[in-house]
Amino acid sequence: xAGRAGSGAGMVEGSRWHKWVFFHVPLxxxxxxxxxxxxxxxxxxxxxxxxxYRPWRAVNNTPFWTTQPTLEHAIxxxxxxxxxxxxxxxxxxxxxxxxxxxxCGLLAGYALARLRFPLAGGLGTSIxxxxxxxxxxxxxPLANIIRDFRLGDTPWSLILTYPTFLIPFCTWxxxxxxxxxxxxxxxxxxxxxxxxxxxxxQIIFPIATPGILSAGIFAFTxxxxxxxxxLVFLSSPQQKTVPVGVVSELIRGDVFFxxxxxxxxxxxxxxxxxxxxxxxxxxxxxxxGAVKG
Amino acid sequence: xxxxxMKDLNKKYDEVHAVKDVNLHIRDKEFIVLVGxxxxxxxxxxxxxxGLEEITAGEITIGDRVVNDLPPKDRDxxxxxxxxxxxxxxxxxxxxxxxLKMRKFPKPEIAKRVxxxxxxxxxxxxxxxxxxxxxxxxxxxxxxxxxxxxxxxxFLFDEPLSNLDAKLRVQMRVELKRLHERLETTAxxxxxxxxxxxxxxxxxxxxxxxxxxxxxxxxxxYGKPANRFVAGFIGSPSMNFVDVTVADASGxxxxxxxxxxxxxxxxxxxxxxxxxxxHVTLGIRPEDLRxxxxxxxxxxxxxxxxxxxxPLGSEILLDLKAGPNVIVARVxxxxxxxxxxxxxxxxxxxxxxxxxxxxxxAI
Numbered sequence: 001x002a003g004r005a006g007s008g009a010g011m012v013e014g015s016r017w018h019k020w021v022f023f024h025v026p027l028x029x030x031x032x033x034x035x036x037x038x039x040x041x042x043x044x045x046x047x048x049x050x051x052x053y054r055p056w057r058a059v060n061n062t063p064f065w066t067t068q069p070t071l072e073h074a075i076x077x078x079x080x081x082x083x084x085x086x087x088x089x090x091x092x093x094x095x096x097x098x099x100x101x102x103x104c105g106l107l108a109g110y111a112l113a114r115l116r117f118p119l120a121g122g123l124g125t126s127i128x129x130x131x132x133x134x135x136x137x138x139x140x141p142l143a144n145i146i147r148d149f150r151l152g153d154t155p156w157s158l159i160l161t162y163p164t165f166l167i168p169f170c171t172w173x174x175x176x177x178x179x180x181x182x183x184x185x186x187x188x189x190x191x192x193x194x195x196x197x198x199x200x201x202q203i204i205f206p207i208a209t210p211g212i213l214s215a216g217i218f219a220f221t222x223x224x225x226x227x228x229x230x231l232v233f234l235s236s237p238q239q240k241t242v243p244v245g246v247v248s249e250l251i252r253g254d255v256f257f258x259x260x261x262x263x264x265x266x267x268x269x270x271x272x273x274x275x276x277x278x279x280x281x282x283x284x285x286x287x288x289g290a291v292k293g
Numbered sequence: 294x295x296x297x298x299m300k301d302l303n304k305k306y307d308e309v310h311a312v313k314d315v316n317l318h319i320r321d322k323e324f325i326v327l328v329g330x331x332x333x334x335x336x337x338x339x340x341x342x343x344g345l346e347e348i349t350a351g352e353i354t355i356g357d358r359v360v361n362d363l364p365p366k367d368r369d370x371x372x373x374x375x376x377x378x379x380x381x382x383x384x385x386x387x388x389x390x391x392x393l394k395m396r397k398f399p400k401p402e403i404a405k406r407v408x409x410x411x412x413x414x415x416x417x418x419x420x421x422x423x424x425x426x427x428x429x430x431x432x433x434x435x436x437x438x439x440x441x442x443x444x445x446x447x448f449l450f451d452e453p454l455s456n457l458d459a460k461l462r463v464q465m466r467v468e469l470k471r472l473h474e475r476l477e478t479t480a481x482x483x484x485x486x487x488x489x490x491x492x493x494x495x496x497x498x499x500x501x502x503x504x505x506x507x508x509x510x511x512x513x514x515y516g517k518p519a520n521r522f523v524a525g526f527i528g529s530p531s532m533n534f535v536d537v538t539v540a541d542a543s544g545x546x547x548x549x550x551x552x553x554x555x556x557x558x559x560x561x562x563x564x565x566x567x568x569x570x571x572h573v574t575l576g577i578r579p580e581d582l583r584x585x586x587x588x589x590x591x592x593x594x595x596x597x598x599x600x601x602x603x604p605l606g607s608e609i610l611l612d613l614k615a616g617p618n619v620i621v622a623r624v625x626x627x628x629x630x631x632x633x634x635x636x637x638x639x640x641x642x643x644x645x646x647x648x649x650x651x652x653x654x655a656i
Contacts, residue, residue, distance in 0.1 A: 184378035187345050192439070193366045193395030206382045 044262035045073055052258055073259035074267065082237055083264060086245035091271070093155050093241060094223040097162035101219050102212065104163065105170025110200055112171065113178035114186070124175065131168035138164065139232050146233055157233035158241070162223045169222070170215045177211030177286065178204065213279050214286030221272050242268040295356035295369075295446040295479055296321045297342065302351035304337050304503075311337045313503040315351070319481065324473050326482045326494035329526070334503040335483045336451055342481060343449050344368050356446055366395070371440035372449040375456060377432045379424035379439075386420040389439045396443075410438040413472070430461045437469070441476060450482040454489065466492060487527050491515070499523050521653040524576050524646060530610060533582075533620045535575045536650070539568045548575055548647075552616015556592035558642035564656050565647060573656065576646040579610065582622035585639035594639040599630050613638070 014022075044052065046069040054061050077083040111117075112124045142161050151157040181204060189199035205212065230244040237249060246264035250257040276283065297319040304312040312334040319325045327335035340346040342353055344365035353360050360368050371392070379388050386407055393403045411417045414434045424432055433453065440448055453469075454462045470493055473480055484490055490497045491511040499506040499514065499522070507519040518524035518532075525531045537548035539557070546557040546565055555575075557565050565573070585594040597620060601612035604626065611622045613636065622638055630636060647656040 182376055182378065184374040184376055185380060187343075187365070188372065188374060188378040188439075189380070189391070190345070190365045191343060191368075191370060191372045192392035192443075195364070195366065198395075203380055207380075 041262045041265050044258055045266045046070060047259065048072065049259060073263035076260050077263055077267070081249050081260070082240075082245065083242075083267070085238055086240050086242045087267070089155060089239065090224055090241040090243075090268070093158045093162070094220050096155075096159045097166060097223045098216055098219040100159070101163045101166035101170045102216050104167045105174050105215060105219075106205070106212065108167070108171040109174030110178055110204065113175045114183065124172075127168045127171055131165060131172070135165065135228050139229055142229070143232055152233060153235050153239050155239065158223075158226070158229055161229050161233070162226060166219045166222060170219055173215045173218070173286075174208070174211055177208055181207055210282040210286035212286075213282045217275055217279055217283055220275065224268075224272055296323075296354075297447055297479060297481065298352075298354040299338070299342075300352040300354075302338065302341065302353065303349045304334070304341060304346060305349045311503055312341070315505055317498060317505070317508065319479060322477045322479055324470075324480045324482065324493060324495045326484060326490040326497045327500060328484055328487055328490035328497055329500035329506075331485055332502075333500040335485075335498075335500050338500075339449055339451055339481055339483045342368075342447070343370060343372050369446045370449055371443050371445040371447075372451065373433075373436045373440050373453045375452040377424070377436040377456075379432055379435055381424050383423075384420065385416065385422055385424070385427070385435050385438075388424065388435060389420075389442050392439065392443045406442045406444075407438075410442045413441070413475070414438050414468075429457050430465065433457060433465060437472070441472070444478075446479065448478055448480040450480065450484075452484055453482075454484070455486075462489075469493060487529065491527065497527075499526060501526075517655070518576075518646065519655055521574060521576065521648040521655075524648070524655070528578055530579050530621050530623070532576045532578050532646075534648075535577075535615075535618045535620070536572055537575045538572055539565055539570060541569055548573065550616065550618065552614075553595045553618060555595060555640065555645075556642075557647075558645060560643065561645070561647060561656070568647075568649075568656070572650050574648040574650055574653075576648060577620075577640055578644065579621045579623040581641040581644040582620070582624070582638050583641075584624055584628055585637040589639040593642050594637055597636050597638055599632055599634045599636055602630060602632065611636075 043064065043066060047066040048068055048070045049072075051062070051066055051068070056063070108127070112120060112127075142164070146152050146157045146161070151160065185203055185207070186196075186199045189203045190196060194202065225243060226241075227243045227247075230241045231248075234240050234244060237245065240248065242264065246261060246268065250261045250264065297317075299315050299317040299319075302312055302315040302317075303310070315334075315338055317325075327338060329335050337346060341348050342355070342360075344360065344363060348361050355368060355370070379385075380391065383391065389407045389410060390403045393406060398406075407420070408417075411420060414437060416431065416434050416438060419427060419431060419435070424435070427435065433456075436453070450469075454465050457465060466489060473493075482489075482493055491514075494511055496508060497511055497514055498508045501522050507514060507523045509517075514523060514527045518527065521534065525534065535550060535553060537550045537553070540547045540549055546562045546569075547554060548557060548565075549555075595615050597613035597615045599611055600614055600619075603610040603612070607626060609624050609626055609628055611624060611628075611630065613620045613622060615638075620638075648654065649656055
């Protein structure tokens with residue numbers, strides 16, 4: 001990756017002046033703009049309340065750093081709220097809905113990429129269209145369904161509704177990836193003595209690992225961060241996920257508990273960040289669809 | 294070991310009729326080459342034999358079994374693809390062993406067969422590598438190795454040498470031929486390269502637009518092309534074609550056009566008699582033309598002007614003009630000519646061909 005980014009910088013043609021105006025400066029603006037909220041979250045999470053609620057114009061105000069970092073907010077989260085339960089809920093829901101979506105996405109993506117059947121094109125498009133329906137509208141009919149099946153306020157209400165946007169997403173990503181794999185590989189396996197299913201499992205899936213990983217990571221992240229369905233379908237505190245729990249329990253009326261809020265946000269983003277950093281290589285290959293044979 | 298029969302084979306896609314009424318009997322142990330320009334249906338035919346394409350109509354028999362409805366794995370065939378199709382996540386050994394593992398061969402037998410094949414192909418040291426660590430030629434060898442370990446009844450080759458560079462292609466061509474002589478397995482080989490077709494095939498099948506044009510031994514196709522397409526396709530540089538009129542003069546048949554007038558060789562005059570004062574196509578190969586000397590009969594020679602000289606070392610290719618007609622001649626490397634020179638060419642009367650202008654069939 002580093003090599004590729006480096007050669008990208010080299011691609012900008014023209015004088016040093018050009019490079020600064022068209023490459024370095026915009027990039028810096030972008031990087032600072034993207035990272036600053038995270039930095040703010042980090043600082044706030046470790047800043048004692050005394051500093052947090054200090055007036056902006058106070059002589060000793062240091063908004064961009066802290067001199068007395070503290071863990072009190074994190075401790076508060078675990079002692080005074082059900083943060084640990086929320087973490088577990090979120091993990092459980094995200095993992096299960098990711099697995100369901102990956103399984104369906106793998107089969108659907110393979111079928112759409114490889115099998116010739118009537119209406120294959122139309123089917124692919126309509127799967128994509130379902131992905132375009134905004135969750136802010138879809139939650140209304142879904143809420144009805146959840147109520148009719150008596151799944152409200154259980155993790156299953158989310159495990160079964162997240163796939164409504166995860167499956168189209170996984171299907172499309174994987175379909176694109178499968179299309180980059182030469183079909184001769186599979187044909188050869190079928191001549192070599194494998195059935196279509198076996199060729200799919202033994203030849204195509206291992207080769208598609210980067211694509212499967214990125215679909216999985218993306219699906220996991222989407223369900224980990226999901227807010228609106230979790231807010232609507234879950235009501236009791238012990239059922240909530242991190243995004244909903246933190247917001248609903250740490251903003252009381254118009255009082256924002258900034259320290260614990262930011263500590264919750266920080267702790268909530270660590271698992272996702274870890275997953276990304278482990279699989280970043282595969283993830284990039286998966287999105288750019290590169291099969292090296 | 295098996296013969297392959299294709300009976301009235303047809304393949305239709307939605308719009309395209311890709312293969313039309315193909316009838317072919319491939320004998321046991323024969324090396325047969327399907328050749329033709331892209332889109333002629335040769336690959337589709339091969340893929341139908343492999344079971345990768347459904348058969349629209351007709352019948353394919355391998356050995357004594359009709360295989361129309363058999364899945365590829367049950368046809369006892371092996372195929373080598375143009376892009377090698379090596380499984381990138383497996384080592385060379387596992388690539389070659391895959392088919393045997395699928396068929397549940399015992400491990401020692403697999404090891405022995407892979408070892409034998411690797412020895413034949415000289416790839417013993419590569420067995421632990423992954424495909425991406427191999428050169429093009431090595432990958433091709435592995436792909437061939439993967440096919441031969443299974444001892445299938447029929448080998449199918451789909452343009453296996455097209456991705457190799459010119460030098461390697463010649464080398465692999467020789468190796469494939471040697472391999473076939475050693476293994477004596479029926480082979481169907483698809484290529485668009487007529488040199489590969491001529492050098493490898495026991496018999497060659499020329500196809501165009503889904504139809505078989507001619508089936509024959511390489512020299513038969515070269516010497517007695519059935520129609521104008523085969524005549525032009527086989528041989529490089531390709532045969533010269535000139536539109537001429539058949540005329541009767543002083544008791545003999547002549548063909549003539551602006552800038553060119555030659556006598557019809559006696560062997561052909563009988564059949565050409567029916568075309569008196571009609572247009573036909575005269576076909577003459579560049580290698581059947583030579584610089585005329587004093588002893589050459591005026592009946593079989595004509596005047597030309599040199600346009601382009603292409604010295605190839607072992608020979609010279611001349612682009613000439615006889616009147617408005619462009620003619621390519623292959624002459625001795627000692628001939629010294631340059632652009633604009635006048636030159637008299639003599640042709641080999643027995644090797645001249647004529648084609649009907651309407652049916653394009655040989656006369």
